[in-house]
Amino acid sequence: MDLQLTIRRGAERLAAAGIASCHTDAELLAAHAWGLSRAQLQLQALSGTGAHPADPQQTRFWELIEERARRVPLQHITGFAPFRWLELRVGPGVFVPRPETETVVELALQHLRTLHSEGVRAPRVVDLGTGSGAIAASIALEFPNAEVHAVELSAEAAAWAQLNFQRLPATASKVTLHQCDLRDFPQQWSQDPAGGGSSFDVVVSNPPYIPPHMVPVEQEVRDHDPEIALYGGGPEGLELPAAVVSAAVTVLAPGGRLILEHAEVQAEAVAGLCRAEPALTSVQSHQDLTGRQRATSARVRSTSEPAA
Known part of the structure; x- marks a missing residue:
């Protein structure tokens, strides 16, 4: 059986x-x-490379297919999740990052670039x-x-985060991990x-x-x-998003920026918070x-700005 047919049957x-x-997952x-x-x-599949049933890779492939068929996340099986320019290590005990959170990162980077243009060299x-x-x-x-800096309550998730921080190249900033409740x-x-x-x-957060x-x-x-990574607390799931807003007010400098991810249906409520x-x-x-309202930003007033 050639490799292309093996993937198709998977x-x-x-x-x-x-x-x-199904096809993307089978390829991966x-x-x-x-x-x-x-x-x-x-390339190997297009070249007609064979995949012999007795090959250990063939056996391993079908074991992985059956694991995925039981709805184990693809990222748990491979141990990696792509995110922007990174291949993050993930597994049981940590939330698998989603593509929509990449937008939140871009918003934070846009603000950091603005700060840099204003002369802030080490935000x-x-x-x-x-x-x-x-x-982070x-x-x-x-x-x-x-x-x-990065804050995480779960010991399991913090261990995955620390592993990912350690895998960053030497050219990246060092990330300091704080294991505590964000509140x-x-x-x-x-x-x-x-x-x-x-x-x-x-302050940036996907709570x-x-x-x-x-x-x-x-x-x-x-x-x-x-x-612990899914449910936000309270009847509308907004207890932890509200805690992020409160924490941001406390730790941000005047002019500092809050960027917060949330569900589309929560956009108005988070803006209200x-x-x-x-x-x-x-x-x-x-x-x-995809055009959905999935993040909210706000700025801390400067000392000379009057409250509304």
């Missing part, structure tokens, strides 16, 4: 299990089994609820002049000798925000993403790549 098995991305699992990049695999950034470290690691890689971070930071109570220029009654339909999310804080102004909703 995709058929995944399609029968209800997996929409084959690449993982044969130890190739996806591009290398596609300070904190990612509240870092999970796998996707946001991306900022550290793409804006190496920043001083980056406790402002007080801990004020007492941290390393920070000396100084303020941040950017848990799912309401308790909205159990995810997608089996991979429902059964494998940790509940920001507007309810007298210290915040310039509240704005932002669309992800």
